Amino acid sequence: MIKGIIKKGEYFDSVTLMIVSKEINKIAGVVDSSVVMGTNENKAILKMAELYIDLFDKSDDTDMLVVVSAESEVICSEAIKKVDEHLKQIRNKSDDSGDFNPKSFEGAVKQMPEANLSLISVAGKYAAAEARKALKNGLHVMMFSDNVTIEDEIGLKKLAIEKGLLMMGPDCGTAIINGVPLAFANVVNRGNIGIVAASGTGLQEVSSIISNLGGGISQALGTGGRDVKKEVGGLMFIESIKALENDPQTEIIVLVSKPPHAEVLEKIAAEIKKLKKQVVAILIGGDAKIVENAGAIAAKNLEEAAVIAVALSAKKDYKVDLQKLAERKAKNFVIAQDLAKNNKGKYLRGLFSGGTLCDEAQLLLRNSFGFTYSNTPLNAEYQLKNIWKSEKHTIIDLGDDEFTAGRPHPMIDFSLRRKRIIEEAKDTETAVILLDVVLGYGSNLTPDDELVPAFREAKKINPNLAIICSITGTDKDPQNRAKVKAALQSAGAFVAETNVEAVELCEGVLGECGK
Amino acid sequence: MINKLFNKDLKVINTGISSFKENIEKEGAQAVQVDWRPPVDIDESVWDIINLNKEKIEEANQKALQIILGGKPVLLGMDIAEKVIPGMKKNLILHSGPPIAWERMSGPTRGAIIGALIYEGMAATPEEAEKLASSPQIEYAPCHEHSTVGPMAGIVSASMPVFIIKNETYGNIAYCTLNEGLGKVLRYGAFGPEVIERLKWMEKTMYPILKSAIESLGKIDLKNIIAQALHMGDEVHNRNRAGTSLFYRAIAPAIIRTSENREDMAKVLEFINGNDHFFLNLSMPAAKATLDAAMNIPFSSVVITLARNGTDFGIRISGTGEKWFVGAALVPDALYFPGFTKEDANPDIGDSAITETVGLGGFAIAASPAIVQFVGGTAKDAVNYTLAMYEITAGENNIYQIPYLNFRGTPTGIDVRKVIERNLTPFIDTGVAHKNPGVGQVGAGVLSAPMEPFKNGIIGFAEELKTKN
Numbered sequence: 001m002i003k004g005i006i007k008k009g010e011y012f013d014s015v016t017l018m019i020v021s022k023e024i025n026k027i028a029g030v031v032d033s034s035v036v037m038g039t040n041e042n043k044a045i046l047k048m049a050e051l052y053i054d055l056f057d058k059s060d061d062t063d064m065l066v067v068v069s070a071e072s073e074v075i076c077s078e079a080i081k082k083v084d085e086h087l088k089q090i091r092n093k094s095d096d097s098g099d100f101n102p103k104s105f106e107g108a109v110k111q112m113p114e115a116n117l118s119l120i121s122v123a124g125k126y127a128a129a130e131a132r133k134a135l136k137n138g139l140h141v142m143m144f145s146d147n148v149t150i151e152d153e154i155g156l157k158k159l160a161i162e163k164g165l166l167m168m169g170p171d172c173g174t175a176i177i178n179g180v181p182l183a184f185a186n187v188v189n190r191g192n193i194g195i196v197a198a199s200g201t202g203l204q205e206v207s208s209i210i211s212n213l214g215g216g217i218s219q220a221l222g223t224g225g226r227d228v229k230k231e232v233g234g235l236m237f238i239e240s241i242k243a244l245e246n247d248p249q250t251e252i253i254v255l256v257s258k259p260p261h262a263e264v265l266e267k268i269a270a271e272i273k274k275l276k277k278q279v280v281a282i283l284i285g286g287d288a289k290i291v292e293n294a295g296a297i298a299a300k301n302l303e304e305a306a307v308i309a310v311a312l313s314a315k316k317d318y319k320v321d322l323q324k325l326a327e328r329k330a331k332n333f334v335i336a337q338d339l340a341k342n343n344k345g346k347y348l349r350g351l352f353s354g355g356t357l358c359d360e361a362q363l364l365l366r367n368s369f370g371f372t373y374s375n376t377p378l379n380a381e382y383q384l385k386n387i388w389k390s391e392k393h394t395i396i397d398l399g400d401d402e403f404t405a406g407r408p409h410p411m412i413d414f415s416l417r418r419k420r421i422i423e424e425a426k427d428t429e430t431a432v433i434l435l436d437v438v439l440g441y442g443s444n445l446t447p448d449d450e451l452v453p454a455f456r457e458a459k460k461i462n463p464n465l466a467i468i469c470s471i472t473g474t475d476k477d478p479q480n481r482a483k484v485k486a487a488l489q490s491a492g493a494f495v496a497e498t499n500v501e502a503v504e505l506c507e508g509v510l511g512e513c514g515k
Numbered sequence: 516m517i518n519k520l521f522n523k524d525l526k527v528i529n530t531g532i533s534s535f536k537e538n539i540e541k542e543g544a545q546a547v548q549v550d551w552r553p554p555v556d557i558d559e560s561v562w563d564i565i566n567l568n569k570e571k572i573e574e575a576n577q578k579a580l581q582i583i584l585g586g587k588p589v590l591l592g593m594d595i596a597e598k599v600i601p602g603m604k605k606n607l608i609l610h611s612g613p614p615i616a617w618e619r620m621s622g623p624t625r626g627a628i629i630g631a632l633i634y635e636g637m638a639a640t641p642e643e644a645e646k647l648a649s650s651p652q653i654e655y656a657p658c659h660e661h662s663t664v665g666p667m668a669g670i671v672s673a674s675m676p677v678f679i680i681k682n683e684t685y686g687n688i689a690y691c692t693l694n695e696g697l698g699k700v701l702r703y704g705a706f707g708p709e710v711i712e713r714l715k716w717m718e719k720t721m722y723p724i725l726k727s728a729i730e731s732l733g734k735i736d737l738k739n740i741i742a743q744a745l746h747m748g749d750e751v752h753n754r755n756r757a758g759t760s761l762f763y764r765a766i767a768p769a770i771i772r773t774s775e776n777r778e779d780m781a782k783v784l785e786f787i788n789g790n791d792h793f794f795l796n797l798s799m800p801a802a803k804a805t806l807d808a809a810m811n812i813p814f815s816s817v818v819i820t821l822a823r824n825g826t827d828f829g830i831r832i833s834g835t836g837e838k839w840f841v842g843a844a845l846v847p848d849a850l851y852f853p854g855f856t857k858e859d860a861n862p863d864i865g866d867s868a869i870t871e872t873v874g875l876g877g878f879a880i881a882a883s884p885a886i887v888q889f890v891g892g893t894a895k896d897a898v899n900y901t902l903a904m905y906e907i908t909a910g911e912n913n914i915y916q917i918p919y920l921n922f923r924g925t926p927t928g929i930d931v932r933k934v935i936e937r938n939l940t941p942f943i944d945t946g947v948a949h950k951n952p953g954v955g956q957v958g959a960g961v962l963s964a965p966m967e968p969f970k971n972g973i974i975g976f977a978e979e980l981k982t983k984n
Contacts, residue, residue, distance in 0.1 A: 009966065011552040011938075015532050037553070061556050062938060100902045101550035104937050107906045108528045112547045116520055119539075121531030122551055130530050130551075140520055144531065164516020178525045180544040183535055187542070219521060243517035441538040478541075 003076035004053045004067030011037065011062065012087065014123070018408040020086045022415070027082065029075040030068060034406055035083055038063040039123065041147075045406040105133045119182060120169075121145055127170065128152035135159050135167065143169030143224070144183050150231050153224070157235040166243075167236055169224040173200030173442075176207065176220035184411065184442035187476035191216015193309050194250035196240040198228045198257040201354030202284065202302055204438060205472045206256055209306035209498055212474055212481075215313050218249040228260035228268075237264075238271050245275050252312045253279045254305055255296070258359065259286025269294035280308045284356060285363045285378070301360055303500040329504055336508025339466040339494060343513050345431030348372070348506050349424040350395030351417050353410035354472065357436045357499045358397040364503040369393055369510060375400055390424060393510075395434070411443040414450035421451075425458035425465055431513045432466040432506050433458065436499060437488070439473025439481060447479060448487035455491035466509050467493040470502035552938045555970055561977040565932060568814060568980050572834075572932070575814035576909045579833050580928040582812075583873065584913045586805030587683040590735040590797060593726040597673035600661050600690050604673065605635075608648075609658045611669025611866040612824025613839040617649045621825030621861050623704025626952025627668035628653075630706030634714050635672050641706060641953075657829075659820055660837070663690040664803045664866040666795055667702035667948055668825065675714070676722035680737065680800040685808035691800035693717050693725075696790040698955055702865075703948045705955040724783045728769035735765050737801040741875065742914050744794070745925070750883040751798040752867055752876030753944035753959055758794030763787050799866060802873035811836045813983065816976055817909055818929040821872045821941060821964060825864035825948070830968045832931055835979045842967025849947045849960025850888060859957050861950040868943050868964075874912045874927030877942035877961060878904045882917045882925075889944065889961050894919075900942050900961075901926065907933040907941065931972050940964040 012020075017035045024033040034051050036042040038059035046052040051067045059065055068079040102108040109115060118134035120127050124147025131141045135156065143156075148170035160167035168175055173184045174197070181187055186204055188211035197203035200222060207217050221240040228234050237257070244250045253275065260268060260283065272279050272294040279296035281288065282305035288298030297318070299305035307325060311318035348365070352358035355376070362371075362378050371379045373394040375387040384391060387402055397403075398410040398417055410417055417435070424430045437447050444450060455467055469488055473481045485495045496502035527546040529536040539546040565572065597603050608628055610620075617625070629644040632653075638644035647653060658665045665671055677690040695713055699705040729735065740761045747757035767784055774780045787793045806819045815833035822829050828844040831837065844862035851857070870876035880886070881901035884894045898919060904926040905911070911924035934940055940963045947958040 009938075013532050015534070061553050100899045101548045103550050103552075103903055103906045103939050105528065105530065105549060108530075108547045108549050110905075112526055112528065112545065115526045115528045115547065116523055117525060118528045118530065119535055119546075121529075121535060123553070126553055134528070139528065140517070144535075164519075166517050166520065178521060178523070178544075180525045180527075180539060180542045182527075182539065183532075239517065243521075246518050247521055249521065441542075442534070 001071065001073050001076055002051065002053060002067060002069045003073065003080065004055060004065060005080060006038070006055060006059045007064040007066060009062060010064040012064070012090070013121070015408060015412070016090055018413070020083060020090070022408065022413060023086055024068060024079050024082060027075070027079050029071040030079050031070055033068040033079060035064065035066050036406070037061065037123070038065050042406070049406060105130060109137060115139060117142060117177065119144065121183070124148045124170070128156060131156050131167070132159070135163055135165055138163065138165070140166040141168065142172055142175055142182055142222070143167070144172060145169070146171035150226065153226060154232055154235070157232065161235065161239055166221065166240070168222045171226065172222040172224040174203045174220070175222045176217055178219070181441050184440060185220070186211070186440035186473050188474055189214070189216035190218070192218055192249060192251040192313050193254060194218045194244035194247060194252070195220040195254045195256060196223065196237060196244065197221070198223045198225050198237060198260070199284070199356040201438060201472065202256040202282070202356040204354070204440060205302045205357060205499060206254060206282070206306045208472050208474050209303055210310055212497070213306065213310045215310035218247060219244060225258065228257050228264045230261040230263055234260060234264040234267050238267060241268070241271050241275070245277055251277060252309050253277050254309045255279060255281040256302070256305065257283055258356070259283050265290055272296050278312050280305050280312070284359055301364065301500050302356070303498040328501065332501065332505050333508050335494065336505050337512055339468070339505065340431070340509045340512030342464040343431050343466060343509065344428065344464065345513060346429050348393045348395070348432045348434060348510055349390050349430050350434040351420050351424070352395065352397050352436050353399050353417070354436050354438050355397050355399050357470075357472070358395055360499055361434065361503050362395050364500065365393065365395070365507070368507045375402060390427070411438050414444060414447065418450060418454040421454045421458050422461070425461040428462075430462070430465060432468060432509050434502060434506050435467070435469045437469050437471045437484065439471060439477040439479040439484065441478065443479070445478055448484045452487055452491040455488065455493050459492045468496060468502050468505050468509075469493050470496045470499045472499070555935045555938050555966055557935055557970065557973060561974055564977045564980045564984070565973070567984070571814040572816055575812050575834065576817050576928065576930060579809040579812050579815040579817040580910045582685070582809040583805055583928055585684050586738070586808055588680050588737045588801035588804045589683055590729060590737055591679045591681045592729050593676055593678055593722060596671055596675045596677050596690070599677065599679060600663055600671070602661055606652055607654045607656060607673070609656055609661055609663055609665065609669065609671035610824055611658055611665045611667065611864060612822045613827050613829025613841045614657055615655070615824045615826055617655065619826050621864065622951045623861050623864060623948035624668045624670070624825045626704030626706050627670040627701045629952060630701045630710055631670045631672040633706060634711050635674060657822070657824070658866055659822055659831070662688055662807070664799045664869050665692060665702065666694070666799060666867045667865040667946060668704055669866050670701060674718065676718055678797060678800060680797070680804045682804040682808050687804060687807050689800040689804035689807065691796045693721065694790060694793045694796040697792065700955060703946070703955040704952050706953055720779050721783050721786065724770055724774045724779060725766070727773040728766050731769050731773045732765070735762070737797055738914060740765070740794070741798055741801060742916070745879055745882045745915055746918055748883055748885050750876055750879040750886070750944065751794065752870040753889065753946070754791070754883050754886050755794040755798065756791045758798060759787065759791055762794050762797065795867065798875065799869050802869040802875065805873050806869065809833055814980070816931045818872060818931055821868035821943070822866045823863045823868065825861050828863060828965050828968050830931075830972050832972055832976055835975050838975060840968045840972035840975055842965045842971065845962055845965050847945050847947055847960040847962035849958035851947070851958035852956070855949070855957035859949050861948045863943070863945055863962055864948055865945065867945065868941070871941050871943050872929060874908070874915055874925040877944045878927070879915065879917060879925045880942070880944065881919055889959065903939060904942060906937055907939055931969055931976060934969045935973050938966070940966055940969060
């Protein structure tokens with residue numbers, strides 16, 4: 001039984017709507033539901049999910065679509081009514097202060113004439129117009145929205161450069177400006193390390209580790225992943241480097257990116273050569289020679305980049321700290337042996353929410369156990385035939401589009417991961433489940449509440465299963481890293497300090513299990 | 516250049532996911548949330564031609580705004596409709612809103628027409644009146660096309676007395692009938708004997724007394740009264756208590772001086788005193804006279820008319836002149852009189868949205884805390900409605916002000932482009948008529964205008980631009 005309605009002229013942002021449909025799915029008898037704006041993209045998603053009804057033909061972008069699939073018509077109708085209640089609550093909550101929210105950028109500028117940054121997270125097709133207005137009015141832009149055309153991205157970045165403004169994104173998930181975390185970002189110490197990143201979770205991991213090691217961040221600038229592609233040519237990456245070079249608070253510059261296009265890498269290297277400040281670069285999986293030759297210190301992974309930066313920022317020899325990392329590996333071997341005790345499984349199952357962390361895990365594993373199966377594999381031959389089913393060593397990115405269509409990001413909504421944890425535990429070939437838990441603003445505020453029951457159930461199914469997590473975040477994050485860590489440990493998981501350490505432990509366990 | 520940002524306090528405009536704003540505030544920085552909604556889906560070619568003419572449109576809109584702000588409506592006198600309203604004749608009935616044929620007319624409009632035909636002596640019974648009304652003998656036209664405005668059904672027939680309002684700056688005239696009061700009245704579609712009797716009294720007794728009083732005064736400055744009324748808690752659409760009182764103060768001595776029958780004078784004064792909405796039929800033609808002067812300015816996207824006939828909601832835009840753009844009228848959210856519900860309500864009706872068009876009514880509701888129960892119950896709700904309207908107007912009023920907003924001018928001159936771009940339609944205060952003829956008023960409330968007429972309007976506006984390029 002599927003039932004749906006069109007709500008003319010209602011508008012809520014996609015995150016709010018996804019949270020509502022998540023609540024509706026909890027109602028007994030509801031099989032599935034969706035609350036979305038009536039864009040063509042959303043309609044396509046509904047069709048795929050078999051939640052599309054003919055009535056929706058009549059709707060357009062500015063209409064809200066509500067559809068519920070349930071065991072009976074009565075439940076459908078009840079659930080649809082509940083949608084109204086939830087939306088009303090949310091609207092009332094946001095209206096609580098009674099303060100006036102302007103309806104447009106122009107109205108907002110009137111209310112806050114000294115505004116200096118526009119944070120944009122509306123649907124992609126509208127984002128460029130909003131950004132253009134902001135730049136023309138002299139505001140820096142952070143564009144969280146994705147699905148923005150590359151032509152728009154290039155145009156906006158050129159306009160920004162002309163005006164001496166930041167144009168972070170599209171698809172920029174993380175930035176920290178003047179100590180203020182924006183969108184999906186962690187609460188870190190302030191300090192003398194500046195970061196430029198074309199990778200959101202990469203930035204989160206590096207900035208969190210720096211902070212946890214006692215270092216601090218001056219500015220963390222995101223560019224959006226596409227900035228270092230050939231077409232955009234690193235426009236904002238290079239402007240951001242320049243800005244940090246000119247920033248008196250910044251002493252060390254850390255560059256975080258997936259491997260840039262060769263031409264872009266050349267440009268970045270040329271820029272590095274000009275810098276007076278020390279540069280640490282982590283090009284995840286890329287050839288670091290070019291940046292090394294340009295004078296940067298190349299890190300092998302995100303953790304190393306953070307460790308080196310912290311040592312440099314304290315004017316210490318970073319090689320000593322890298323040595324300590326090597327020694328940790330030996331110590332962790334003992335822990336791995338323990339985690340592998342009575343473990344009859346053979347394979348690793350990595351369930352990631354951060355794309356860069358997923359890539360990093362696959363890269364590290366490649367050196368020890370070879371290529372891993374994935375929905376985003378390093379080697380196309382290892383593409384999972386069915387992303388919902390793991391094969392041998394599998395590391396998946398649940399934040400990838402195939403998994404997030406019509407659903408909140410796995411950093412917000414843990415339901416897919418919880419389900420998958422149980423499925424993997426039931427697979428007798430599973431030896432280790434590896435997860436990243438990303439804290440900070442934007443992410444789920446109680447990841448421990450989400451994961452602990454799943455871990456307990458998994459352990460009930462297979463008491464010898466190893467569960468290894470890394471936590472990206474700090475004790476100052478709204479979730480509090482120490483609290484989350486303690487909760488996950490109490491549920492039988494081993495919590496590593498970083499993604500790299502978590503992978504090291506996995507390698508240890510897999511090695512032992514293979515014996 | 517980017518570095519300048521690093522030395523400043525971060526101040527963020529957040530458009531989209533609202534939790535981002537809350538998080539920024541938790542970390543001690545300031546942020547404003549934009550209550551963003553996607554623009555109305557309009558063919559890109561429409562925007563292309565509009566953007567191409569942006570400077571001309573801006574210039575034309577400023578011209579229109581200056582004309583609206585410069586208007587000076589005064590009450591000049593009174594007369595009988597047939598004698599003064601251009602084109603008015605015995606078998607012509609004027610109604611509110613955009614043009615409409617008898618077949619599509621709503622209950623209250625039909626009811627008021629039945630009443631008018633009985634009042635005119637053209638029919639003896641409602642049945643007879645209905646038959647006549649649906650025959651070709653009777654012609655219909657919008658008030659707006661005859662320099663007139665009418666609240667609710669807005670029915671004007673030949674022998675009804677009307678106020679004559681002149682825009683002294685530009686010389687144009689507007690007309691409006693006298694307000695009958697609340698409850699069972701013609702404008703809400705009632706046509707019982709008490710309705711007709713009252714209309715007759717208004718014509719035979721009240722009209723001559725008022726007419727000679729106004730003539731003795733020469734004129735009454737309506738702009739001045741409206742400006743004062745806003746300071747006294749009216750928005751001069753759903754609340755006209757202050758406006759009516761000010762008018763009473765102006766007219767009372769003149770009535771005493773110019774009339775002789777003491778009992779009739781007392782009744783007239785009591786009638787005005789007992790009808791808080793008396794001034795509505797002056798604020799409306801004042802708005803009409805003010806706006807009409809800004810009609811037909813090439814390239815201007817400023818709305819000159821918002822009007823409903825109980826079936827359709829129509830708008831007219833300065834740059835496209837007399838052309839109507841229409842869409843279905845909606846049923847208002849209202850507070851209903853005991854015994855009535857939304858089920859009983861007729862879709863939105865009346866020319867009274869002319870007050871919103873000139874920057875009063877819903878646009879000035881922040882000035883009227885006494886009627887906030889219509890908009891959610893708190894004074895802040897009312898303020899927020901007014902603040903939202905600044906986002907769809909070409910400017911702010913110079914004379915009509917909101918005390919609570921530090922005497923900021925009311926939002927004035929609706930720009931059809933902004934309505935579409937911001938997906939935000941004018942906010943209108945309104946009375947609610949029963950959907951059936953003969954019943955009358957069932958409530959009062961507010962509503963946002965439907966988007967359809969604006970959507971049709973911007974398309975028509977773009978077409979007009981094409982002919983100019």
